Amino acid sequence: xxxxxxxxxxxxxxxxxxxxxxxxxxxxxxxxxxxxxxxxxxxxxxxxxxxxxxxxxxxxxxxxxxxxxxxxxxxxxxxxxxxxxxxxxxxxxxxxxxxxxxxxxxxxxxxxxxxxxxxxxxxxxxxxxxxxxxxxxxxxxxxxxxxxxxxxxxxxxxxxxxxxxxxxxxxxxxxxxxxxxxxxxxxxxxxxxxxxxxxxxxxxxxxxxxxxxxxxxxxxxxxxxxxxxxxxxxxxxxxxxxxxxxxxxxxxxxxxxxxxxxxxxxxxxxxxxxxxxxxxxxxxxxxxxxxxxxxxxxxxxxxxxxxxxxxxxxxxxxxxxxxxxxxxxxxxxxxxxxxxxxxxxxxxxxxxxxxxxxxxxxxxxxxxxxxxxxxxxx
Amino acid sequence: xxxxxxxxxxxxxxxxxxxxxxxxxxxxxxxxxxxxxxxxxxxxxxxxxxxxxxxxxxxxxxxxxxxxxxxxxxxxxxxxxxxxxxxxxxxxxxxxxxxxxxxxxxxxxxxxxxxxxxxxxxxxxxxxxxxxxxxxxxxxxxxxxxxxxxxxxxxxxxxxxxxxxxxxxxxxxxxxxxxxxxxxxxxxxxxxxxxxxxxxxxxxxxxxxxxxxxxxxxxxxxxxxxxxxxxxxxxxxxxxxxxxxxxxxxxxxxxxxxxxxxxxxxxxxxxxxxxxxxxxxxxxxxxxxxxxxxxxxxxxxxxxxxxxxxxxxxxxxxxxxxxxxxxxxxxxxxxxxxxxxxxx
Numbered sequence: 001x002x003x004x005x006x007x008x009x010x011x012x013x014x015x016x017x018x019x020x021x022x023x024x025x026x027x028x029x030x031x032x033x034x035x036x037x038x039x040x041x042x043x044x045x046x047x048x049x050x051x052x053x054x055x056x057x058x059x060x061x062x063x064x065x066x067x068x069x070x071x072x073x074x075x076x077x078x079x080x081x082x083x084x085x086x087x088x089x090x091x092x093x094x095x096x097x098x099x100x101x102x103x104x105x106x107x108x109x110x111x112x113x114x115x116x117x118x119x120x121x122x123x124x125x126x127x128x129x130x131x132x133x134x135x136x137x138x139x140x141x142x143x144x145x146x147x148x149x150x151x152x153x154x155x156x157x158x159x160x161x162x163x164x165x166x167x168x169x170x171x172x173x174x175x176x177x178x179x180x181x182x183x184x185x186x187x188x189x190x191x192x193x194x195x196x197x198x199x200x201x202x203x204x205x206x207x208x209x210x211x212x213x214x215x216x217x218x219x220x221x222x223x224x225x226x227x228x229x230x231x232x233x234x235x236x237x238x239x240x241x242x243x244x245x246x247x248x249x250x251x252x253x254x255x256x257x258x259x260x261x262x263x264x265x266x267x268x269x270x271x272x273x274x275x276x277x278x279x280x281x282x283x284x285x286x287x288x289x290x291x292x293x294x295x296x297x298x299x300x301x302x303x304x305x306x307x308x309x310x311x312x313x314x315x316x317x318x319x320x321x322x323x324x325x326x327x328x329x330x331x332x333x334x335x336x337x338x339x340x341x342x343x344x345x346x347x348x349x350x351x352x353x354x355x356x357x358x359x360x361x362x363x364x365x366x367x368x369x370x371x372x373x374x375x376x377x378x
Numbered sequence: 379x380x381x382x383x384x385x386x387x388x389x390x391x392x393x394x395x396x397x398x399x400x401x402x403x404x405x406x407x408x409x410x411x412x413x414x415x416x417x418x419x420x421x422x423x424x425x426x427x428x429x430x431x432x433x434x435x436x437x438x439x440x441x442x443x444x445x446x447x448x449x450x451x452x453x454x455x456x457x458x459x460x461x462x463x464x465x466x467x468x469x470x471x472x473x474x475x476x477x478x479x480x481x482x483x484x485x486x487x488x489x490x491x492x493x494x495x496x497x498x499x500x501x502x503x504x505x506x507x508x509x510x511x512x513x514x515x516x517x518x519x520x521x522x523x524x525x526x527x528x529x530x531x532x533x534x535x536x537x538x539x540x541x542x543x544x545x546x547x548x549x550x551x552x553x554x555x556x557x558x559x560x561x562x563x564x565x566x567x568x569x570x571x572x573x574x575x576x577x578x579x580x581x582x583x584x585x586x587x588x589x590x591x592x593x594x595x596x597x598x599x600x601x602x603x604x605x606x607x608x609x610x611x612x613x614x615x616x617x618x619x620x621x622x623x624x625x626x627x628x629x630x631x632x633x634x635x636x637x638x639x640x641x642x643x644x645x646x647x648x649x650x651x652x653x654x655x656x657x658x659x660x661x662x663x664x665x666x667x668x669x670x671x672x673x674x675x676x677x678x679x680x681x682x683x684x685x686x687x688x689x690x691x692x693x694x695x696x697x698x699x700x701x702x703x704x705x706x707x708x709x710x711x712x713x714x715x716x717x718x719x720x721x722x
Contacts, residue, residue, distance in 0.1 A: 130491070130493055131487075131490075131491035131492075132491050132492045132493070132495075135492075135495045136459075136492060136495060136496055137495065137496075142459070143488075143491055143492060143496075147479060147483050150452065150479060150480065150483060150484060152452075153448065153449050153451075153452025153453045153455065153456065153480070154452060154453070154455045154456035154459065154484070155456060156449075156452075156453050156456060157452065157453030157454060157455055157456025157457040157458075157459070157460075157464075158456035158457065158459050158460045159456070160453060160456070160457065161456065161457040161459075161460035161461070161462050162460055164438050165460070165461075171456075183448060183476070184448055184449070184452060184479075184480075187444070187446040187448050187449030187452065188449065188452065188453075190444050190446065190449065191443070191444055191446070191449045191453050194444055345493070348493075348494065349489050349490040349492075349493050349494040350489070350490055350528055350529055351489070351529070351531070351553045351629075352489075352497065352551075352552045352553050355582070355628070355629035355630075356629060356630075356632060356633075357629070357630070357632075
């Protein structure tokens with residue numbers, strides 16, 4: 001078969017009858033961010049799901065405040081908080097089946113924990129312990145990724161490999177608004193679309209890449225609009241409306257699992273805390289802006305809905321908060337234990353087998369450690 | 379009768395054919411081996427190294443990707459995470475640079491950052507080096523970058539037999555391997571038996587290509603034939619040169635290098651990559667550290683100049699050739715000016 005005989009590889013010369021290769025209209029995002037809370041559709045939402053989301057949100061918020069507190073106590077080197085973005089974090093985790101894979105960025109520890117990861121293991125990277133304190137295969141959570149958007153092609157490759165193997169596994173990859181400017185975002189979406197890989201891209205548009213606002217990041221009508229350029233359908237959703245994010249992501253996951261290919265989801269949200277504990281957010285945004293978003297808080301929005309429908313009373317709220325306090329206390333206690341790292345492990349994982357040079361360097365360090373030990377004994 | 383085997387078995391083959399055969403055999407032996415890159419499918423690659431693979435194994439095993447090197451290597455990472463053994467082709471040395479972030483930040487580090495839980499058995503094939511009259515961005519030798527990145531193996535064959543054996547070893551490795559293919563040797567021929575390829579010791583083993591007693595030429599890849607030719611020419615000057623083909627830059631077979639230089643007492647490192655910050659510095663330092671009391675002269679380097687790869691019409695002045703190697707050998711203090719009283 002020559003190149004020209006292969007289906008889809010021959011492009012006819014332009015003519016008056018030219019048409020786009022696919023109809024762009026169905027790929028365009030919603031005109032308004034999709035919402036459920038405060039709309040008539042909210043009445044039909046499953047009470048069990050709402051309570052499940054609520055419990056996760058309350059614990060997630062407490063986890064964010066506890067982790068931030070741990071930075072002040074010197075127990076964490078740094079913590080990029082997802083306070084205000086808990087609905088996205090929790091919905092991303094809950095939209096997936098056990099066999100699926102999550103590809104988080106460094107701000108997405110909460111999503112990893114909501115998926116079942118041990119909180120202390122999830123925080124090793126940020127406390128100065130080993131970069132990935134967990135077995136990625138155990139909960140199918142890829143390492144928390146620091147170089148922005150570089151984990152997105154990994155999600156595409158994994159999903160592609162799963163599809164080739166005949167497994168109905170979906171990958172969900174998380175990125176921020178700033179990350180959409182990276183080349184890897186573009187390449188990942190393009191590969192995913194061409195390969196029809198079962199991937200869901202969740203963009204948490206929290207308004208800022210550290211200090212740089214969206215207007216300096218892109219001239220696109222919205223980040224969701226970027227999907228059409230790749231032939232990927234996009235959804236725009238209120239990222240603080242937990243059931244809405246959950247529904248949109250679940251739909252995208254179902255579509256991917258059924259062989260429908262990738263979906264791009266832009267969730268509009270806001271990072272209420274600074275970028276990290278080392279950041280001063282007052283230098284680039286106003287108190288009024290933060291206050292406006294605090295009034296649109298994902299935990300409170302869901303709490304109000306549950307109360308309106310009589311699915312939550314004061315006792316329930318107290319019970320959820322108590323559970324969150326217990327989680328926080330346990331995290332605090334466990335993080336107060338000094339981790340014990342074996343310096344000799346430095347040489348264990350560079351290659352399957354140590355090279356000659358690494359063997360010599362390991363001997364050098366072993367001798368240095370022995371000498372230091374002797375010094376302390378004297 | 380052995381003569382019959384020889385008659386049908388050994389026949390002239392090019393390095394490109396041996397590489398193609400290695401890919402084919404690896405794919406036949408292990409369904410986890412997937413080839414991906416630009417033009418590797420229908421076309422068989424711009425150097426035809428992947429010719430026939432898509433036809434034999436299907437587009438899902440030998441895949442024409444979108445034209446995006448970071449995407450190619452990045453998706454290979456995900457494929458490897460799911461249990462595949464991707465073999466990635468970068469079309470030319472310098473075209474691979476967009477993938478360096480994936481290579482440096484993920485491919486090289488994944489095993490380490492996950493404490494051994496996520497090894498990445500990825501082979502990155504890169505045609506490298508000059509001497510083919512390539513226009514800008516087609517002739518780089520950037521092995522020093524890969525060597526300086528812990529977590530990567532770096533391998534480069536110089537013979538038809540090694541091309542096959544090393545590529546099979548690279549694909550079988552549970553660690554990522556940067557497999558540098560000297561493109562001006564793609565069409566170099568040797569008698570070779572494709573159905574009974576010679577065994578090549580694993581990655582990390584150098585080989586003495588030519589025995590000699592006067593000095594050691596330490597080299598690899600495209601400079602191996604140059605050094606062998608120089609060694610032949612040196613006989614006229616009365617020098618009996620040993621030629622060590624490193625084959626693997628990481629891990630480096632220091633023992634073979636050190637044993638050779640301790641025997642000969644003199645060493646010249648030869649490579650195409652720029653000298654400053656290049657592999658030759660590492661090799662010279664290793665020799666100095668481990669052979670100091672056996673050395674009769676300083677270790678010299680014959681390398682590409684410290685210039686961006688030159689235009690094709692000037693590359694002959696840039697590439698280390700036989701004369702430049704012999705000039706360096708001549709400077710190895712054969713008749714010490716000290717003892718002959720020539721120093722002042």
